[in-house]
Amino acid sequence: MSRTRRSSYPAARRGVASSGGGATRAVTRTLSEDPLGGTARRTVLPSGLRVLTEAIPAMRSVSFGVWVAVGSRDETGPQAGAAHFLEHLLFKGTRKRTALDISAEIEAVGGETNAFTTKEYTCYYARVLDEDLPLAIDVMCDLVADSVLDPADVETERGVILEEIAMHDDEPGDEVHDLFARAVYGDHPLGRLISGTEETVTPMSRRQIQSFYRRRYTPPQIVIAAAGNLDHAAVVKLVRQALRGTPLDTGPAVPAEHRPAGPAVRTRPTATLVEPKESEQAHVILGCPGIDRLDERRFALGVLNNVLGGGMSSRLFQEIRERRGLAYSVYSYASQYADSGLFAVYAGCAPGKVDEVLELTRAELAKVAAGGITEAELARGKGMSKGSFVLGLEDTGSRMSRLAKGELLYGNLMPVDELLARVDAVTLDEVNKLAAELLGRPMSLAVVGPFDESAFA
DSSP states (O other), X not given: OOOOOOOOOOTTTTTOOTTXXXXXXXXXXXXXXXXXXXXXXXXXXTTXXXXXXXXXXXXXXXXXXXXXXXXXXXXXXXXXXXXXXXXXXXXXXXXXXXXXXXXXXXXXXXXXXXXXXXXXXXXXXXXXXXXXXXXXXXXXXXXXXXXXXXXXHHHHHHHHHHHHHHHHHTOHHHHHHHXXXXXXXXXXXXXXXXXXXXXXXXXXXXXXXXXXXXXXXXXXXXXXXXXXXXXXXXXXHHHHHHHTTSTTXXXXXXXXXXXXXXXXXXXXXXXXEEEEOOOSSEEEEEEEEOOOTTOTTHHHHHHHHHHHHSSTTSHHIIIXXXXXXXXXXXXXXXXXXXXXXXXXXXXXXXGGGHHHHHHHHHHHHHHHHHHOOOHHHHHHHHHHHHHHHHHTTSSHHHHHHHHHHIXXXXXXXXXXXXXXXXXXXXXXXXXXXXXXXXXXXXXXXXXXXXXXXXXXX
8 A cells, every 4th residue: 555654854953963963952943833823942952852832922821741752552561551550650759759749739839730641652741820830840850750669659559550450441431442452453562451451560560660761761752842821942941950960861862753654563354352241331343454643644534534423413423323323422533553543433332232333334334435425524524624623722731732742743743724724635536535445444343241252253
């Protein structure tokens, strides 16, 4: 399958030495001056750590995040869950602060902190009033750079994580998504649980987590992003002060490239996985491998997804819920990674209606694969894509995330106007060609509900 890709910007624009060594001084450039927001700037520190900000003077708050290009797919089998375990532990104390200090200092000014782990990156973030940004920078940089990973805390958080895993198992609507990833990816890291399992988390030692921490959390792998009422130079200065004397205060290095695509991830031809569970509702996902996030057809995929199951006007919602009342929740979605992707349809329905829901879903997918979508649907799908993107930029948290994801996942920050233009440029022929290829692929099935494993053979 041929693919057209946009390359990341060259080293000279990224402010690193052309000889391949690290820059000897911080290099700053303006990324964009967006009429819908503020001015975005990027500084590369000599250590290879990057600082990106978007100044939005009209805001009275700032969202600040430390993003690390490490996720669950970077773990070996015995390490499964290490990235998530580490995320928990970094809030438990540093050489300067106890766990209570970390939470109390931010909450004392009305701020909030949190973190999350994905399959390809981990984020630690805080949202505070603009005047309290120096405190947020000091606290968040401290916990990411200089956590002590006390052995007692490791044992405490091990128990918390095992409870989290058990709680997840009690949420079939969440569990089915992990089951579907396993149906498609099998034993590949993309098919594993982000949290790990009881079998991998229970024996994991403090030494293993410490080794993962220091090997993976290095300046070239870290992007710091902030958005709101701020001054870029001041943020860079505060970050450098906060990291001084910590393990992230290192010598010159080159920022890591965004995660390379490499060869496409090998997926299973098809699979049906059933998790028997006594419940009042069945949860099903039907889907197939999709496209990776650098595939130029991702804009056409966004439009196609909106038409199929992206909202209340979508084909699947109208057919399965509105006309027939077979399910309360039904939607389609696309997940994209550096070298792979998923496209799937989810439905939650009464167990006795599963067969009918699956039959209607397959029929609708086959109909679009064979006949495509209409001009009216194309226009609606584009409008949904543009509207959801722009409306999603109305808070500092989403703008901060956009900066970091652009840097980590794509190697550039696409201006808002360019992104909207790319959506507008999607043609009916592009969407229909993608639908024919994607929806014509063999489908895998994941089911959580009161069924035995042979029910869908």
